[in-house]
Amino acid sequence: MERIEIRRGDTLQLGVVLTDQNGETFTPAPGQQLMLSVGIAGSPMFTVPVVDGVAGIRHEDTKSISPGEYRFDVRLYDADKTLVATPIYGEFAVLEVVNDDI
Numbered sequence: 001m002e003r004i005e006i007r008r009g010d011t012l013q014l015g016v017v018l019t020d021q022n023g024e025t026f027t028p029a030p031g032q033q034l035m036l037s038v039g040i041a042g043s044p045m046f047t048v049p050v051v052d053g054v055a056g057i058r059h060e061d062t063k064s065i066s067p068g069e070y071r072f073d074v075r076l077y078d079a080d081k082t083l084v085a086t087p088i089y090g091e092f093a094v095l096e097v098v099n100d101d102i
Helices: none
Strands: 002-007 012-015 033-040 043-051 054-057 068-077 083-095
Touching: 002 012
Parallel strands: 002 083
Antiparallel strands: 012 054, 033 043, 033 068, 043 054, 068 083
C-alpha cells in the first residue's frame, strides 16, 4: 500500500507511473483516462486527472481539508467512464500547518 503526505493547502505534482506484467510502462489507450481521487470510502473530497504521468494537486484541492488520515486511489476509466481497473491505492495524510495566514 502506498502513502502520500501533504501539508494542508500545499500543491503537489505527483508522478504516477504504471507498469504492466512485463515491467513495461503502461500507457492508457486512446479515450482512456487515469484519475486520482482522495477522500473517505464512497465520498471523494477531490478528483484530478493524471496527465502525462502527473496528477496535479492544487492549493484549492487541499486548503479546506481537515488534517487527518484519508485514502486515495488511481483508477483507469474508458471513454464512456466505465471503470476498467484500480491499479494504485493507499493512504493520504493531510498534515497540519503552523500559519494559515501567509
